[in-house]
Amino acid sequence: MRNLSFYNAVTAINQLWSWGWTYQSITIQNCSVGLDLTSGGHDAQAIGSVTIVDSYFKDTPLAFNTSHDASSSPAAGGSLILENIKVENVPIIVKRPGGVTALQGSTGVLTVPAWGQGHSYAPNGPKDFQGPINPPTRPASLLSGNAYYQRSKPQYADLAVSQVISARSKGARGDGIADDTAILQQLLLSAVKTKSLVFFDAGTYKVTNTLYVPPGSRIVGESYSVILSSGNHFEDLTAPKPVVKVGHAGEKGIVEWSDMIVSTQGPQAGAILIEWNLASTGAPSGMWDVHTRIGGFAGSELQVAQCPTTPKTHITPAAVNKLCIGAYMSMYVSRSAANLYLENVWLWSADHDLDDPTSTQITVYSGRGLLIDGSAGKIWL
Amino acid sequence: MTDDTAAINLAISSGNRCAPGKCESSTITPAVVYFPAGNYSISSSIIDYYYTQIIGNPNDLPILRATAGFTGFGVIDGNQYQAGGVLGFGSTNVFFRQIRNLIIDLTAIPASKSATGIHWPTSQATSLQNIIFYMSDALGTQHQGLFVESGKSPILNKTETA
Numbered sequence: 336m337r338n339l340s341f342y343n344a345v346t347a348i349n350q351l352w353s354w355g356w357t358y359q360s361i362t363i364q365n366c367s368v369g370l371d372l373t374s375g376g377h378d379a380q381a382i383g384s385v386t387i388v389d390s391y392f393k394d395t396p397l398a399f400n401t402s403h404d405a406s407s408s409p410a411a412g413g414s415l416i417l418e419n420i421k422v423e424n425v426p427i428i429v430k431r432p433g434g435v436t437a438l439q440g441s442t443g444v445l446t447v448p449a450w451g452q453g454h455s456y457a458p459n460g461p462k463d464f465q466g467p468i469n470p471p472t473r474p475a476s477l478l479s480g481n482a483y484y485q486r487s488k489p490q491y492a493d494l495a496v497s498q499v500i501s502a503r504s505k506g507a508r509g510d511g512i513a514d515d516t517a518i519l520q521q522l523l524l525s526a527v528k529t530k531s532l533v534f535f536d537a538g539t540y541k542v543t544n545t546l547y548v549p550p551g552s553r554i555v556g557e558s559y560s561v562i563l564s565s566g567n568h569f570e571d572l573t574a575p576k577p578v579v580k581v582g583h584a585g586e587k588g589i590v591e592w593s594d595m596i597v598s599t600q601g602p603q604a605g606a607i608l609i610e611w612n613l614a615s616t617g618a619p620s621g622m623w624d625v626h627t628r629i630g631g632f633a634g635s636e637l638q639v640a641q642c643p644t645t646p647k648t649h650i651t652p653a654a655v656n657k658l659c660i661g662a663y664m665s666m667y668v669s670r671s672a673a674n675l676y677l678e679n680v681w682l683w684s685a686d687h688d689l690d691d692p693t694s695t696q697i698t699v700y701s702g703r704g705l706l707i708d709g710s711a712g713k714i715w716l
Numbered sequence: 717m718t719d720d721t722a723a724i725n726l727a728i729s730s731g732n733r734c735a736p737g738k739c740e741s742s743t744i745t746p747a748v749v750y751f752p753a754g755n756y757s758i759s760s761s762i763i764d765y766y767y768t769q770i771i772g773n774p775n776d777l778p779i780l781r782a783t784a785g786f787t788g789f790g791v792i793d794g795n796q797y798q799a800g801g802v803l804g805f806g807s808t809n810v811f812f813r814q815i816r817n818l819i820i821d822l823t824a825i826p827a828s829k830s831a832t833g834i835h836w837p838t839s840q841a842t843s844l845q846n847i848i849f850y851m852s853d854a855l856g857t858q859h860q861g862l863f864v865e866s867g868k869s870p871i872l873n874k875t876e877t878a
Contacts, residue, residue: 336872343853344861344877351865487873488845490817492774537746558746558769559812559841594769596812624814626841632743681811681841689741694809 337485340364346371347395352381360482361390369398369425372413377402377432380412384453388418389482392425398440399429403452405463407432414453418470419482421446437465476713484715486676488593488623491532491555499532502540509538511563511634516542519562527551535560535595539634544568548581550588550613556595559626563634564608565600572604572702575663581620582613584671589615593623601636604660604702610667614711615674623678629661630699631685637661638688642697655700664703673712680716717757719783724749724762734766736796736804741811742766751778751818761788761835763796764813766805772817774846779819782831790835790863791820807837807866816845822859827852833861833877839868849877 337359341347347363349371350356363369369392375381380402392398398420403413415429422428422445429438429450438450449470454461477483491499505522507515519540526533527549537557543566548554564578579597581590590613597608608627613620630637642659665682668675684701687694707714727749729735734742748769753776762780764770770792772778780791789797792815796804820833833849849861861877 338874339872340876342877344851345857347877349860488843490774490846537748558748558767624841624843626812679841679843683840689743689811692740694740694806 337361338487341366350374350382350385353385354383356382356385358385358387359389360485361387363391363395363398364393366395367397368400369395371400372415373400373402375402375412377404377407380407380409382413384411384414384416386416386418387420390419391421391423392428393423395425397427397430398422398425401429401431401437401452404432404465410463411454411461414451416449416451416453416468417447418449419446420450431465477715486619486621486678488621488678489553489591491553494532498530499534500526501534501536503536503538507540509536509540509560511539511541511561513541514543515540516544516546519546523548523552535562539563541565541600542578545577546579547583548579548590548592550582550586550590553591554595555593559594559596559624561596561598561628563598563600564603564606569599569603569606572660572663575605575607577607577610577667579608580610580612582611584612584669585614586612586671587614587616589613589618590620592621592625594625596626596628598628598632598635599637599661600634601641602658602660603662604657606662607664607667608662609665610669611672611675611709612669613675614671619674619676619713619715621676621678622680624680626681627662627665627683629665629684629701630659631688631690631697633690635661637685637697637699639691639695639697642699644696644698656698659698660700660702662701664706665701666705668705668707668709668714670708671711672709672714675709675713676715678715717755719759720756721759721762724756724758728763728765728768733768736763736765737798739766740805741809743812746812753778755779755781757781757783758791759783759786761790761793761796764792764794766810767812769813770815770818774817777817777819777846777848779821781821782825784824784826786825786831790832791822792834794834794836794838803837803866808839808868810838810867811841813838814843814845815847816843817847819848819850820861821850823850823852825852825859827854827857827859830858831860832863834863836862836864837867838864843873844875845873847875849875851877
């Protein structure tokens with residue numbers, strides 16, 4: 336969770352529970368308590384861990400109320416890491432059980448480079464710690480000022496309608512049946528020439544060949560429009576091919592892509608759903624709310640009917656149902672890729688069928704998830 | 717001011733869509749529910765359905781204003797509790813939905829009354845972006861902006877509570 340602001344609240348954030356939870360660039364001003372992390376109490380911590388970076392607390396008597404100490408339970412519950420936290424008129428930053436001040440604040444301005452509580456790991460077993468820690472060195476290339484860089488999903492609020500091209504208006508059917516490959520490829524190549532925003536109207540766009548996304552492209556979906564690969568171009572496990580290929584190796588430029596899904600239909604053992612080759616300079620390219628979804632939905636032909644679980648069958652290589660190998664790899668960020676910002680990207684090989692009335696489980700095989708080969712520049716995850 | 721609750725709920729539910737408590741999940745009835753700029757009077761929860769994108773005008777945020785007598789868990793109830801205290805959707809199974817560009821105003825509700833802006837127990841591939849919550853800051857206020865009691869990996873970006 337990032338870029339949140341809280342003013343004049345009794346408790347800004349009451350953390351009821353977490354496995355792991357990350358806060359970035361939070362502002363809390365004039366509240367009674369910043370983060371209440373006491374849920375469950377000393378002997379039944381409901382919080383696994385909370386990490387908070389690049390945040391600011393002002394005019395708030397207590398920033399973090401915690402229940403963790405060396406005897407609290409579960410032992411690593413209530414773990415807390417602070418990194419680059421600035422406070423102004425915050426008398427107590429961290430309070431521990433018994434009303435004890437674990438980290439003193441200030442009536443003036445104070446910055447905490449890094450501080451933590453929880454378990455630190457050593458060769459002879461974990462040790463409970465509470466106190467200042469060494470902050471990790473932040474590579475300058477990841478920063479904006481002294482905080483980690485952020486870039487939010489663009490909403491294109493300042494574009495005129497005339498700058499938006501709808502895929503349907505260019506003849507793409509998006510019905511999951513027609514082969515939309517040629518029309519979509521033509522659309523993507525021409526849209527960059529007019530710097531237009533490509534709008535994939537809600538629907539499922541079937542492609543039977545790689546779709547190349549040229550540098551300069553801006554693409555947005557509507558309620559997660561789907562690009563669905565199909566056919567024998569993507570069936571060869573020994574010769575994988577990208578479904579959506581962003582840039583050729585060595586190309587430079589920026590691509591923005593949001594609110595879409597890439598999926599496969601039936602056996603697609605050679606499908607690399609997304610391949611990113613592009614190197615960007617300046618502002619990074621971004622993928623926001625772009626997901627891969629392999630199986631488990633109507634039209635995938637990788638549902639309960641085709642790919643049921645077989646709990647009584649021991650799966651050996653010979654016993655794998657080849658019709659249910661849904662992908663070679665979800666996403667490949669290649670060697671030439673650089674300066675890519677991924678936010679809210681879910682790469683999912685489905686374990687159950689979303690269009691089955693009782694969410695029945697399925698067995699769908701995907702070779703690989705995410706491979707990042709790029710070392711030419713920054714990749715944010 | 718006209719009560720817009722029924723119309724908004726009709727916009728979300730129309731088209732035989734996947735309702736909490738009646739449907740576990742579905743990918744075949746996606747919807748964008750768009751709020752033009754303006755003030756919307758809300759007297760009971762807007763019930764969010766599966767695979768729904770609730771999007772306001774980013775250039776002039778629409779205001780969802782709870783009435784003084786508002787009833788329900790959340791001006792937007794992202795996962796309505798059913799009879800028996802069970803969430804309508806399994807909280808680790810609510811995917812592919814968003815809310816963005818809204819102001820949610822609880823200030824007409826008496827401070828001593830429990831009130832929630834958004835109830836959002838939800839999971840992967842979901843997001844809340846660019847939302848402002850206005851609540852009472854009177855002594856003893858029982859208002860809360862966002863309530864997430866279970867789920868998995870939601871993303872929140874640029875929300876403010878005041």
